[in-house]
Amino acid sequence: MNFDVIIIGGGAAGLSAGLWCAELGLNALLLEANIELGGQLLWVYNSIENHLGSKAENGRELRDVFVRQIENRRLAIRLQSEINDINLEKREVFLSSGEKISARFLIIATGTRRRKLNVEGEEKFKNKGIIESGKRDAKTVKDKEVCVIGGGDAAFENALVLAETASKVTLAHRRKDFRARAEFIEQIQNNQKIKILTETILRKIIGNEQVEAVELEDLNTKERFTVNVQAIIFRVGVEPNTEFLRGRVALDENGYIKINQNCETNIEGIFAVGDVANPLAPTVSSAVGMGATAVKIIFAN
Secondary structure, eight states, X not given: OXXXXXXEOOSHHHHHHHXXXXXXXXXXXXXXXXXSSOGGGGGXXXXXXXXXXXXXXXXXXXXXXXXXXXXXXXXXXXSSOOEEEEETTXXXXXXXXXXXXXXXXXXXXXXXXXXXXXXXXXXXXXXXXXXXXXXXXXGGGTTOEEEEEOOSHHHHHHHHHHHTTSSEEEEEOSSSSOOSOHHHHHHHHTOTTEEEEOSEEEEEEEESXXXXXXXXXXXXXXXXXXXXXXXXXXXXXXXXXXXXXXXTSOBXXXXXXXXXXXXXXXXXXXXXXXXXXXXXXXXXXXXXXXXXXXXXXXXXX
16 A cells, blocks of 8 residues: 555654645555554643643643544544554555555654663552652542652652642652752752652662552662652653664664754655654654654655
């Protein structure tokens, strides 16, 4: 089956690319591995007020706005379509179903995922005390002790939200200095319910059926100690979904796709848009703009 454009990924960047393919009359197919469109938007539980032209209570609500805009457009969409292999030079995509699809151009919009720490107990206690969002899970930690791992804006925002209902919040960060905004740091330092541990790493999550404690390590003294908590949340950054592209397209040292100002990769006919190619400014707005840019360049060719 042949298309003008195959878009791999159904987050903000992929949806924008799909919209513009329809707008410019390009025969396009959007492939999404998950059961619904949205990508990382589905994991945003805070309100979104900095995407020009739209406000939303959370990422899902903004996703719904995007999806409604493409519903009646000429754009083929396939959900639960996992890629088994890909030939970038020939612009061929092989699905796990055995089907081969080809196009004149490919747009990679596979986004990022939250980074794991790969510590003992991380898999065992998923949904058993390891929580996804301070805003979503604030009620579940009411009067409980919580541990937040991370030192950026996301870690600080979650710590502040959780402190509204939790009895105590321990914020552990591996470095001495924080990457969070000064306003967040000041709020954390002035919150008596939040304890800050710098130069400290998580070694183990402890418990039986649910999280009961965490084992931390002081990087200066190498001393390990236990803190009793009933919930833990990780905010240690993200990593790009590019495993299937290693050795096939130019990536930076962190696995992000290298592109030029036109969102073109080092391989002719292959574009990359959104967070997977934008480690320095990963926002909804930049993802939407990159999706439009790639398609406009394709149309010009």
